[in-house]
Amino acid sequence: MLIASLEDDVAQGQLIQSVLEQAGHQCTLFTTAQAMLAALARTHSFELLILDWEMPDLSGLDVLRWVRTNLGQGMPVMFVTSRTREEDLVTGLQAGADDYMVKPIRTGELVARVSALQRRLAPASSMETSFSCAAYTIEPAQAVISLNGQAIELAPKEYELAVLFFRNPGRLFSRDVLSNNVWNREIPATSRTLDTHLSNIRRKLQLRPENGVRLVSSYALGYRLELLADTQEAMHS
Structure with missing residues (x-):
């Protein structure tokens, strides 16, 4: 998975990069928001963004809003930040963040959260495949949801x-x-x-x-x- 990470603390950024690369991902580190936005404007190859909130130029929240305005809802975005207040969590989610992880970074949790986001990026072809969830069967090709075999x-x-x-x-x-x-x-x-x-x-x-x-x-x-x-x-x- 091609990941872009925004983190102005070089040691933290290198830790995130190292952990994700050991887990089999490719991770590009950006130390300013402007550098990340310039890269995103040039290429659409990244599959996941990890954002620190507090940056020296633009905030991670500004980057998220730019992404949702210019790249749509399809790009998964996760905050990794020192902000712990519920108001910040609400603001991030309402702006379109997919996940929110509080520092200090727990490496196992970071990998697990990235893997969970990766699973949500099902290829378009698999979107037509029927699947089950608890007592429900979902058939995308027919746009039908059944409960215990009964179509609703x-x-x-x-x-x-x-x-x-x-x-x-x-x-x-x-x-x-x-x-x-x-x-x-x-x-x-x-x-x-x-x-x-x-x-x-x-x-x-x-x-x-x-x-x-x-x-x-x-x-x-x-x-x-x-x-x-x-x-x-x-x-x-």
Whole structure:
């Protein structure tokens, strides 16, 4: 995997680079935001960006916003930062970050998080392959989701929203990321469009512990689909 890392602390940057290269990735280190943006403007070969937040020229948040504006939602972006406040986490996720890791760097966790993001980059050809998630079967070629073998009738946007969760169990999605992925635009907080669609898929697909899943919502952070490894235990917990 071709990774670009933004880190002004050379020792930290070299640590990230070394850890990722030992894990089989290629990692290019940038020590200024402007240098990374110039490289991103020249080439689209990078497959993942790792951003420090506080940089001497532009912030990592500025870089993220540039990426989402100019490169779209497809480029995975992860913050590796010393910022630990919940407000920063919320700001990063709402701006379109896919993951957020707090320093000091734990090398095993870094590799695991990068691997998780890599798994989400399924080739387009595999997007047509049927797959299962708990009690659900998803058939992209037919745009059908079945629960225990019974097809569930969904509106097109409900289907897209549900598939996004089923392809990424455990991933936290901010409202902005959900709306950009499904509607290709941000939906104002005053609109009930996203809430209505979330309510519909929760009800129609019966996203409940007895079916091995739970749709968890946090008004501040967003939404994620949790897989419940032991369904019986979940029902009695």
